Amino acid sequence: MTQTIAxxxxxxxxxxxxxxxxxxxxILSIKEQSSYTSGMTWEExxxxxxxxxxxxxxxxxxxxxxxxxxxxxxxxxxSELSGKVSEVDMSAYGNxxxxxATWDNGSLTKQFVLRDGALYLRVYTGDDFDxxxxxxxxxGEDQNYDLSNxxxxxxxxxxxxxxxxxxxxxxxxxxxxxxxxxxxPLQRLAKEAIEKLLMxxxxxxxVG
Amino acid sequence: xxxxxxxxxxDSAALSWVAxxxxxxxxxxxxxxxxPVSIRLQNSQRMxxxxxxxxxxxxxxxxxxxxxSYFGCLSDEHAISLPRCPLGFSPTESQLTTAIAxxxxxxxxxxxxxxxxxxxxxxLLKGAxxxxxxxxxxEAIDKAVSLNIESEKTVxxxxxxxxxxxxxxxxxxxxxxxxxxxxEHKVTxxxxxxxxQEVCNRAKNxxxxxxxxxxxGESNRRNKDWTALTWRTLLTRWECLLEPDERIQHHFTLxxxxxxxxx
Numbered sequence: 001m002t003q004t005i006a007x008x009x010x011x012x013x014x015x016x017x018x019x020x021x022x023x024x025x026x027i028l029s030i031k032e033q034s035s036y037t038s039g040m041t042w043e044e045x046x047x048x049x050x051x052x053x054x055x056x057x058x059x060x061x062x063x064x065x066x067x068x069x070x071x072x073x074x075x076x077x078x079s080e081l082s083g084k085v086s087e088v089d090m091s092a093y094g095n096x097x098x099x100x101a102t103w104d105n106g107s108l109t110k111q112f113v114l115r116d117g118a119l120y121l122r123v124y125t126g127d128d129f130d131x132x133x134x135x136x137x138x139x140g141e142d143q144n145y146d147l148s149n150x151x152x153x154x155x156x157x158x159x160x161x162x163x164x165x166x167x168x169x170x171x172x173x174x175x176x177x178x179x180x181x182x183x184x185p186l187q188r189l190a191k192e193a194i195e196k197l198l199m200x201x202x203x204x205x206x207v208g
Numbered sequence: 209x210x211x212x213x214x215x216x217x218x219d220s221a222a223l224s225w226v227a228x229x230x231x232x233x234x235x236x237x238x239x240x241x242x243x244p245v246s247i248r249l250q251n252s253q254r255m256x257x258x259x260x261x262x263x264x265x266x267x268x269x270x271x272x273x274x275x276x277s278y279f280g281c282l283s284d285e286h287a288i289s290l291p292r293c294p295l296g297f298s299p300t301e302s303q304l305t306t307a308i309a310x311x312x313x314x315x316x317x318x319x320x321x322x323x324x325x326x327x328x329x330x331x332l333l334k335g336a337x338x339x340x341x342x343x344x345x346x347e348a349i350d351k352a353v354s355l356n357i358e359s360e361k362t363v364x365x366x367x368x369x370x371x372x373x374x375x376x377x378x379x380x381x382x383x384x385x386x387x388x389x390x391x392e393h394k395v396t397x398x399x400x401x402x403x404x405q406e407v408c409n410r411a412k413n414x415x416x417x418x419x420x421x422x423x424x425g426e427s428n429r430r431n432k433d434w435t436a437l438t439w440r441t442l443l444t445r446w447e448c449l450l451e452p453d454e455r456i457q458h459h460f461t462l463x464x465x466x467x468x469x470x471x
Contacts, residue, residue, distance in 0.1 A: 010271040019282050019289035022468075023275050026288060029471065030440070031424070038425030039437030041335040044444075051278035054271040 003187060004180045005068055008061040010054075015129045015176045027055035028103070059099050066108040066123050069131060072183055073190040074110070074121040081194075084203055085112040085119060107134075115201055116140040117147075121190075122165075131173040133186055135193055136165045137201075151196050156189055166193065280448035285455045287447060287464035299466055302360060305370040305389050309359035311460050312373070322350045324454070325357065325373065329385060331445035332419055336435050342417065345375075345383050352377055356410075363406040367399055374410040382412030388434070390422045391470050400431040423471055440471055 014021050030036060030052065037045050078085060088111045095101055102108050107124030117140040126132050137148040145164035153159075158169050168189055173181055198204065276282045283289070299307070312328060314321035329346045333339050349355060352375040361369040374384035386407040388400065400418070407416040420427065420434040427436035443464065447455070455461065 013272045013275070017284065017289065018291065019284055019286050020272075020275065022288045022290075023279055023282055023286075026440075026468065026471065027275070027278070033424050033426075035425035035427065035436065036438060036440075038427065038441075039335055039435060040441050044335070044441065047274075047278045050270070050274040054274035057271050 003072060003184045004182050005065070005072065006180045007175055007178050008065070010058045010061045011065060011175070012179065014058050014062075024055045024058050027051050028059060056099075059103050063099050063102045063108070066102060066125075069183055069186070070108055070110065070121070070123040073123065073133060073186045074135075074194075076187060077190045077194045078112075078121075081198075084198065085114045087112050088118075114197075115203065119197075120165075125175065126170055128171060129175045130171045131175060131181065131183070131186065132168045132170070133189055133193070134165050134167040135197075136161070137197060147200055148197060151193070151200060153196065154189070154192060156185065157193070279444060281455075285452060285461075287443075287455070287461050288468050290461065290465040292469055293462065293466055295466075298470070301370070301389060301391050301393065304391070304463075304467060304470070305387075306359045307463050307466075309357050309371060311463055312357045319350070321357075322352070322355060324460075325349060325355065327446060327449040327454070329373065330449055331442050332385065332387070332421075332437065333417060334445055336417065336419075338417060341415065342383070345377065345381070345415065348377050349375055361406070364402050367402050369403045369406060372407070372410070374407075376412070380412060382410070382415065384408075384411035384416045385419065386416070387419045387421055390420075391439070400428060400434055404431075404433070439467060443467055443471075 014024055027048075037048075040048070092111060096105075096109070105124075107122050109120055109122040112119040112121065114137065118138045120136050120138070122134040124132055124134060135148060136145050138145060139147060145161065148166055149161045149164060151166065153166065156169055156172060158167050161167075168186070172185060173183065175181060279286065279288070308328075312321060312325050314324055326346050326349050329342070329349075333342050333346070336342075355375040356373070358372045359370065361372045363369060369386050370389040371387040372384070373387075374382065376382045384407045386403050388403065400420075404418060407418060410416070418431075418434040420431075420436045421439060421442060422436065423439055425436050425438040425441075428434055447464065
């Protein structure tokens with residue numbers, strides 16, 4: 001059984017080499033100022049415009065990939081719950097959901113209200129552009145992360161929290177040289193994490 | 209081109225959803241809001257099919273093409289492909305211009321020095337109003353009777369030109385290029401007139417160029433004879449002008465990477 005997500009041509013290009021990735025990053029770092037075309041020929045400006053549009057497309061595709069993976073993993077599990085968690089108001093995110101923030105952070109996070117605390121569920125790409133999950137629960141009363149830190153999770157989760165966040169082990173789902181990725185392993189890990197968290201929180205088994 | 213023709217073109221470009229909406233509402237405001245910024249549908253503007261087809265690319269394919277086209281020579285030998293240099297500190301403007309002068313002088317070979325200087329000047333002066341006047345002079349550097357490359361050249365009252373390149377050709381024609389190079393700091397108006405005088409003195413027959421090289425490309429209003437150029441434009445051009453064997457000379461490549469990292 002598989003659950004495959006296609007890796008766009010743009011992202012395949014980005015991860016194919018350091019030259020490609022650094023080139024795109026360099027284009028994205030250009031700040032829009034009236035003088036950045038100083039000294040350029042018309043042909044160079046047109047070429048740069050095309051390159052900026054291309055780099056922007058890479059950024060958009062990256063956002064869409066993370067969002068798609070989030071919806072297919074954490075989102076899929078949460079959809080089976082009935083009212084135990086609710087997402088925070090959109091205003092709580094500030095600008096964290098923007099293209100730039102997602103790109104710069106290399107991750108996409110959604111925040112939920114669970115019991116008397118906050119549940120953060122994240123999808124990100126590691127240093128080798130591999131897909132990974134992360135989560136933590138912040139207790140509203142005690143302001144600690146004991147509930148999620150203390151969970152006993154399977155081997156594909158790192159045994160200990162990192163900065164009070166539980167993360168999947170590295171290089172679980174590499175994206176380099178891939179045209180698609182089977183996220184079924186991440187779906188299973190997301191389900192495991194939510195099930196055990198709810199049990200630990202005394203909310204019973206809510207996932208069918 | 210009629211509105212109907214435009215809608216037909218959009219259909220063929222696989223943007224049928226835009227065309228569908230366009231059929232339902234042909235107002236100028238709706239069409240403008242639906243289409244990419246690069247396409248401006250104005251009642252008085254006739255859009256050619258070729259222009260429209262270029263403005264509606266299959267972005268999945270064109271990303272690689274656009275990025276490679278801009279950089280011109282994107283490969284593992286391009287300086288930008290190197291990881292960020294782990295020096296533990298960020299080189300100053302002075303250190304970088306000194307390093308540029310050093311690689312241009314290329315102690316190991318006069319021929320290498322002349323070739324590197326030619327490439328650097330070609331990248332620097334491309335597109336400038338005096339490009340044509342300098343093109344042949346730069347090509348002739350390999351026959352120059354003298355070639356001087358200096359960094360941090362003191363001119364007056366402690367002021368220093370970041371980079372000064374001058375050369376003399378057989379027959380006595382002299383050329384000089386002064387570069388004020390900035391990364392973090394702003395140019396102060398008082399600096400530039402002093403540098404201009406030095407460059408005039410160096411160049412015989414008045415062939416001199418003044419380049420203000422910055423990250424943002426800002427010009428200096430009080431010194432309009434200085435041509436503004438961004439480091440990004442210089443580095444992109446410079447990389448493309450290098451021969452493959454030049455691109456992989458280690459210290460030279462490292463310097464270019466350090467410059468890219470400053471952007």
